[in-house]
Amino acid sequence: TTYISLAGRYLVLMPNNPDAGGISRRIEGEDRAELRDKLANLTMTQGAGVIIRTAGVGRTVEELQWDLDYLDTAWQAIRKAALSGVAPFLIYQESNVIVRAIRDHLRQDIGEVLVDSEEVFDKVKDLIQQVMPSFGNKVKLYQDETPMFNRFQIEGQIESAFQREVRLPSGGAIVIDPTEALVSIDINSARATKGGDIEETALHTNLEAADEIARQLRLRDMGGLVVIDFIDMSANKNQKAVENRLKDALKPDRARVQIGRISRFGLLEMSRQRLRPSLGETSGVVCPRCHGQGSIRDVQSLALQILRLLEDEAVKERTGEVRVQVPVPVGTFLLNEKRQQLESIQRRHKVRVLVIPNPNMETPNYDLQRLRDDDPQVASLELSIDIQTATPDPEPELVRARQAEVREKALVTDIKPKTPAPESAPEPTPVEAKTDDSIGRKKRPESARRRQPKPESKSLVNRVLGFLFGEPEAPASSSRQETNNRRRPQKKAERNDRKERPESDPTQRPETNRGPQQQETERSADGSQGGRRRRRRRNKNRSETPESVETTTPTTVTTPEVSPEREAELKAHEENLSPRPKRAQRKQRGEEAIASQEAKLENHATTSGETTIDDAPVLNEGMIADADKPKRARRGRRGSRKTNETV
Template identity: 65%
Template sequence: MKRILINATQAEELRVAMVNGQRLYDLDIEIPSREQKKSNIYKGKITRIEPSLEAAFVNYGAERHGFLPFKEISKIYFKENARDDNGKLNIKDAIKVDQEIVVQIEKEERGNKGAALTSFISLAGRFLVAMPQNPRAGGVSRRIEGEDRDSVKKVMSEVNMPEGMGVIVRTAGVGRSSEEMQWDLDYLSQVWTAVEKAAAAKKAPFLIYQESNIVIRALRDHYRSDVGEIIIDSPEAYQQAHDFMSMVMPNSLNKLKKFNDKLPLFNRFQIENQIESAFSREVTLPSGGAIVIDHTEALTSIDINSARATKGSDIEDTAKLTNLEAADEIARQLRIRDLGGLIVIDFIDMMQNKNQREVESRLRSAVYDDRARVQIGRISRFGLLEMSRQRLRPSLGESSQIVCPRCSGQGTIRDIESLSLAVLRLLEEESLKDSTGKILAKIPVECATYLLNEKRDKIDGIEQRHNVKVVVIPDPGLETPHYLIERVKEGDTHRHESNYKKSYELTTEDESIDPVELSSRQSTPSEVPAVQHVELPGLKPPSATKKQASKEPGIVRKLISAILGSSESPQENLVEESSGQNRGNRNTSRNRRGRYRGNANRNR
């Protein structure tokens, strides 16, 4: 049975897991102090126009200004007679600095890049996505095919469409009546009306409309008719889900259940270890092989190792079986970790083309249910397969991990001898500069031990050749590969702190020279949106057009039940069904003078 499990017992981290039986197939984690901004609507102000980039930068209230490409600017914001004599449209002629504009975040901030913005607003509902400023856009989701596509088009022909609005039918809209579609569209139209009113009432920049929280998003985006249960372990989150489902999908309320057990929810369904594996670099395959996932600035690389896999009859067969297992696991890990962008997979070499085609086909099948857009290439003669995946939200690593403060994300550091010799060379380099009176080297204890013993004669030679004083300070507050070299001029030596402090008092314990920001995502107070709640007075959600008939248990099940008793799963006794529903249905540097010397890849 498919279930949606919502763990909200820890206020600092809300988790939503989609499971099939006890196998995790999708995961969403939200940290309230770093709420996602994607799909939020803001009123912003254009601060800079860059014709060379064909884009504008918009201040929408964040620390970094957003990036707004020219193609993402609606014509309603263009100046009159913006086209030149040849009929061409230039961004500088179309818009102006300090112009106010309503924008929506299309991509979250990443690293040093600001958020990507668009002025073509889209509002996601249960069955539809409305695009108020884009009447020519719209249609039916690419995932809806065949007869379902034709029936959806027929239903939408009966829906009264607002003027100037485009609509896309989501996969959840399959099998819905025109009344249900109309209700969803009317609600989204009302939201857009509220957004327009709020935008006109206040000067930029400010937040107009905020995307729903993780609980509502999970129900809206992940709930399908094949989901048997929605189990929540927090009273507050349960109430949010109950209110939302009562309004949007009242006929599914019997699937909403409150978890009551001393054992944590995720442990009960044995998925906690699966979540922890998503933070690991290496994931083991059932046959004994493994996939290794590494991240770089340009792409994500995935390597497949056969390791202890010996299932096949020969090398080719073993490689094929391991690659097929890897294809399934890669598709699952992409969803759980929400990896986006360019992904390169290094499959185990296979000599036969038919085996390569089979692996490609398995990967395409495995990503079929992925909500993100996925493009898959073919296995090259080097055994590499390129694919790309749409970034739906910040990846698991970006939202829950920080750059290692020791290696700055590189993964390796220099050894003691290599780093010590590098420091020794820098001491010589600093001593060659004019008017150098003293050089202070604050270095890790291990490096200082090496220099003061194995390389003492080299330090003495630097002092004698250049007539400078070298002070080596073993600093317990520093770890390889971090160090600080400070050059003091001859005229400043009598004023420098090293002149009246002992060398052991010059350590960096109380100085803030941490070379890496421990977290690039600082918590900021949540902004209150201008539009918080939209109601449709007098309009109630229509009941579902089709009710699933309760399945009569087969004769084998009846016999088993008669002999062994009820066949209900043990989890069902640990949850409370939603009140008011049919309870009978159980199936439903700091560098003062000189330079801060350390790792060149340091993030600040």
């Protein structure tokens, strides 16, 4: 309690706790990183900590600094007042409900604020003018004769917060039962018939219940563990839709909320931060009749219990008399239906039993009293009528006269900021997701579809008008289709031209199309270096337009003098870059290389006098010789098999 915290509109100042501070846990993603940078730019007093609230998202550094300065002014006034008096006395008190409501709930998406009291209206106007002057035109004075709560049906909403069962628009209902360990919420479809089948009806009822549960939790201010029993749904997508709806409905809640998943039994567990005592605890009392249980025993059960207790007391030693005061219905039942049992107890234990009906008692209350044999009341044989009249009437517990509490006034009140509030930027309005009855995939936009919509067919009148006055301008899609149709015959003609061209000799290939390795050394006449596609395009244009080539004036290019060593290097480099020969030429070169190698070996054998050794493996008897083996056909480039020609 020694760590003081002062709450503002955008910040919470902790003046004597430097270790605390940061950003609200409910802020995530890019907003959190942006606020961290803004927090570093704030100037605060030494030894203080600051927490940025969710309302600070989207605020500028000037607005945050103004709110921090206002809270710092309040803290300096509190310190000054603490040193001026003798303890104990009240220094500062949290703002009243009007200030808290304006500070925490007034946002950009709220249209207007109605106040039905002139005194409160003036206070609200002054507060808004100091803190947020841009919202001054939203506060209005309500002057109608009809009470404001009745006109806007707020009384019905207040009554629903005290009821155990809350009705849903579709006809279903939710039942809220607070217990000692948790808050249980049950959803009943009741008369809900919206939907084509049971699954759809359960889905719509659960979606409505999710919105109403989030609202009731805020109204009743319930905290702790909450268990919700949704109507069973078989489809996983429907369960996911209900979970998402509940999460979206709980986003405006200021309390910290943790939500689980729907289990296989249809239960969803969640926890809500307990900010303050709930509405039932602050505005309700325990029932004096059932003592908070919610149900009582009936007359017969209560009478049998009292009869057993009478005998238990009569069995004890030195018991002279047993008196029991009971409600009138219970006494009537005992004296008439259980008279023989009462006489049996008196006869066996020799004890006097008195059953006194008391009209001031209600079931299940009773008063049992045991008197010893030496008690003077037993010796005097007091009458039961006198005993009943001596009983005082109990005071009702529900109606209690509350004395007016005299509250001490705080020394620090009406703190005004030093500087006027800066012009606030427009707050980001939350975009509500459109709730559609159909749950499933989102509709794809027209531009993302593969199939374009079919062009609309022209009517007879449009055709006649087009024939007389000309065709109207076609849309972009039709013009694109026409250009494609124009290009198709051109491409077809180009393909036919390539097929009709004679095959050129590979050795006669132009130097400008020698392959990717020559891109590094080849340059155009103007000195620019181009790629393979560019050269192909250039050669194609030259071949297609010979007239333009003939008409161009020849340009003389002066080549610098090259040394003989450099000339030899370039020549060797060009030989390496020569085009790869075809398959027949490669085969011929290979055969020539093999023949030359064999000739060298024979010359070496004749000059050295050594005999050649046949290293071929000896084939086993019965196996096929190499010459007799069938030769496999060789696969060509096109996939066809070529037969081996025998020489």
